[in-house]
Amino acid sequence: MVNLTIRQHNLQRMTRYLCKLARVSPSGYYRWLTAEEARQLREDADKHDFRLIKEHFDILRGKAGPLVIKIRLERVSGLVMNHKKIRRLMRKYKLVATIRQVNxxxxxxxxxxxxxxxxxxxxxxxxxxxxxxxxxxxxxxxxxxxxxxxxxxxxxxxxxxxxxxxxxxxxxxxxxxxxxxxxxxxxxxxxxxxxxxxxxxxxxxxxxxxxxxxxxxxxxxxxxxxxxxxxxxxxxxxxxxxxxxxxxxxxxxxxxxxxxxxxxxxxxxxxxxxxxxxxxxxxxxxxxxxxxx
The missing domain is CATH 3.30.420.10 (Ribonuclease H-like superfamily/Ribonuclease H)
Incomplete structure (x- = not known):
């Protein structure tokens, strides 16, 4: 929010004041700003990996969980991806497997x-x-x-x-x-x-x-x-x-x-x-x- 306000209104000399209003330390804001490129790279990587996950998810008609997708990625696509990462990305992008519940x-x-x-x-x-x-x-x-x-x-x-x-x-x-x-x-x-x-x-x-x-x-x-x-x-x-x-x-x-x-x-x-x-x-x-x- 602080960064967006500063960029939109060109308030470069009001950084400390705006950080105080937002209850954010200036040093914390600058660390966050420095890491912005890395965050964007991680986001792009997540999107790329999610596309691979969804490809197998769709092939199985939405009836596969993280472990099944992990095995298919390895055996079919030749890609190794941690099942915890698959679970995180499925949760992040709201990909929910349809699992039949036994009565x-x-x-x-x-x-x-x-x-x-x-x-x-x-x-x-x-x-x-x-x-x-x-x-x-x-x-x-x-x-x-x-x-x-x-x-x-x-x-x-x-x-x-x-x-x-x-x-x-x-x-x-x-x-x-x-x-x-x-x-x-x-x-x-x-x-x-x-x-x-x-x-x-x-x-x-x-x-x-x-x-x-x-x-x-x-x-x-x-x-x-x-x-x-x-x-x-x-x-x-x-x-x-x-x-x-x-x-x-x-x-x-x-x-x-x-x-x-x-x-x-x-x-x-x-x-x-x-x-x-x-x-x-x-x-x-x-x-x-x-x-x-």
Missing amino acids: PYRKMAKATQEHQTCPNLLKRQFDQGEPEKVLLTDITYMHYGNGQCAYLSVVKDGATKQILVHYLSSSLELSLVERTLENLLDRLDGNVHPDAILHSDKGMHYTHPKFGQLLKKAGFKQSMSSKGNCWDNASMEMFFGHMKNDLDYKECQTIQELRSRIEDCIRYYNSRRYQWSLKKMTPDEFRSHLLVA
Whole structure:
């Protein structure tokens, strides 16, 4: 304010008086004046870096936070930028990521169902360092079109976070998880890890005796979330949250269109979605990394 007044009215000999009115020390004013060029350089640098951030932010349709953008800058653009700086610039220029909030009551409802048939073998130790040893599965509802509903069953690798298989159906019958298990065995080509665990919640599909028998025959140990604890299958819930946040599935008019979009989304998630917890790799890359290590 002092500097603007002095410049506008050419009041060079009134600096001390104006500083006194503004309750600013003359020495402080002159230090600020000397640093003006540096401030302008920083502002120009911020604008330049923000343009780079917004480019990736827009590509991801506003659904990416600082960590995801940092990884994309490094992997896609070859630029290293501190995530704290990215967060500061996003806050400065009011760039807010659209993050889907998971409904805690829905999670709790799934976790408090009755009929526990087997113990929780994982205790939230989803990542045990070996691909295809700990497998997580769950079902999510997907409302689309004009009131239609489809059901997506997924199996996720606890170590690599890869989505190994998925199956979409318009029916919620037991065949939904049976077909998912068939697809999983095809994907593994019969090479089931000797200590393989398939972990789920206590939904009616997973507590069904037939499904338990199929798992046992295939060589899987069955594990289920503890009663009343919504965090015991948090890894699967997290994937569904990201998927529904990224996928415009409600616009689909047919289940075939929905199936195609889901396949594209999962393909992108496995091969192109860099994750901070995977050493900034994609799930596919991290699997190769673990196998080599």
